[in-house]
Amino acid sequence: MRIFSGIQPTGRKHLGNFIGAIRQYVDGQARAVEADGLAIFCIVDLHAVTVAYDPVELRELTYDTAALLIAAGLDPARCILFRQSDVAEQTELCWLLASVTAHGDLNRMHQFKEKSEVQRELISAGLFFYPVLQAADVLAYRCDEVPVGEDQRQHIELMRDIAERFNARFADSNELLIAPQHRIPEVGARIMDLQDPDSKMSTTAAAQDGTVYVLDQPEMIQRKFNRAVTDSDDPPRIAVDPQKRGVSNLLEILAACEGVTPEEAAAELSGARGYGDLKAAVSEAVIEMLTPVRERYELLRGDEAALEQVLLRGADQARAIAAVTLGEVRSAMGVGPVT
Ligand code: AQP
Numbered sequence: 001m002r003i004f005s006g007i008q009p010t011g012r013k014h015l016g017n018f019i020g021a022i023r024q025y026v027d028g029q030a031r032a033v034e035a036d037g038l039a040i041f042c043i044v045d046l047h048a049v050t051v052a053y054d055p056v057e058l059r060e061l062t063y064d065t066a067a068l069l070i071a072a073g074l075d076p077a078r079c080i081l082f083r084q085s086d087v088a089e090q091t092e093l094c095w096l097l098a099s100v101t102a103h104g105d106l107n108r109m110h111q112f113k114e115k116s117e118v119q120r121e122l123i124s125a126g127l128f129f130y131p132v133l134q135a136a137d138v139l140a141y142r143c144d145e146v147p148v149g150e151d152q153r154q155h156i157e158l159m160r161d162i163a164e165r166f167n168a169r170f171a172d173s174n175e176l177l178i179a180p181q182h183r184i185p186e187v188g189a190r191i192m193d194l195q196d197p198d199s200k201m202s203t204t205a206a207a208q209d210g211t212v213y214v215l216d217q218p219e220m221i222q223r224k225f226n227r228a229v230t231d232s233d234d235p236p237r238i239a240v241d242p243q244k245r246g247v248s249n250l251l252e253i254l255a256a257c258e259g260v261t262p263e264e265a266a267a268e269l270s271g272a273r274g275y276g277d278l279k280a281a282v283s284e285a286v287i288e289m290l291t292p293v294r295e296r297y298e299l300l301r302g303d304e305a306a307l308e309q310v311l312l313r314g315a316d317q318a319r320a321i322a323a324v325t326l327g328e329v330r331s332a333m334g335v336g337p338v339t
Contacts, residue, residue: 007065009058015212023185269281
């Protein structure tokens with residue numbers, strides 16, 4: 001069993017990233033070790049350059065993200081953790097896979113539409129091409145499973161199509177590339193913004209109060225939950241209900257922290273006096289979940305040389321796998337000399 005996922009080096013990872021993705025990585029690492037498989041995680045700095053960014057900050061954020069992933073439980077002795085730009089095989093594979101990617105499919109990607117709308121100066125071709133590089137990232141490792149949040153479902157479906165189209169065109173329909181399955185958590189796959197529960201919690205969100213960061217101090221977390229938007233039902237009703245977006249989101253977060261369903265989380269609060277009790281319960285659960293991660297992060301982040309060592313070692317391990325896939329793809333496509 002082989003697992004792969006990538007995460008952008010925006011150091012300020014939020015609660016949505018943590019619940020939707022990072023916690024699943026740690027779980028995937030444990031399952032892979034148990035099954036004698038392999039778990040591979042990539043900090044995707046080449047994806048981060050598709051929108052406006054600061055080159056000096058990008059390096060800092062890459063170390064921030066590496067430290068955060070290790071603090072959350074990824075263990076470089078039990079998984080491969082590396083930086084995307086260190087493995088050039090992935091970018092070459094991206095170009096080769098472009099030949100079996102339909103322009104029309106890329107045009108349909110929700111993420112491109114959403115992100116291009118907020119670019120002020122330039123909508124880069126890189127942003128449009130993002131899903132092809134993401135497909136190359138994953139397909140280079142012939143993995144079975146990709147842990148992601150709900151917002152990545154469409155990109156995983158596209159990479160499955162790319163793999164199948166490649167196999168049909170160049171590999172006599174044999175599985176030279178493996179079409180992976182997404183692994184989207186049942187609870188917490190789409191955490192919503194606390195100030196605008198109709199939008200997903202996101203790095204680029206306008207309302208800072210609506211986004212809880214993994215590294216926020218406990219007082220800040222408490223403040224953000226206290227200010228979370230609920231509704232004006234009188235008497236207040238703590239229930240999972242599509243009409244009650246704010247309350248449902250708080251229950252979803254509480255449930256994800258406690259490992260129960262949102263309905264069970266609501267039942268636990270049947271004696272609550274109002275939304276204040278719900279907000280207090282969620283903020284306490286989130287603080288309990290994130291505090292050890294923040295404390296470990298603070299210990300790890302200072303030693304950039306050690307983080308760099310981890311990433312370089314991971315890149316060597318990743319390259320050894322990606323080079324084999326790339327070699328077979330080149331050969332199947334008739335690119336380069338006969339090997
Ligand atoms: N709100 C969310 N709820 C659950 N999962 C989420 N993810 C993102 N937002 C939520 C998952 O986090 C993983 C890493 O995402 P990324 O760092 O590659 O960035 P992203 O997908 O572009 O999401 P961000 O961090 O919110 O950035 P912006 O603001 O740029 O959209 C992915 O598995 C994602 O599904």
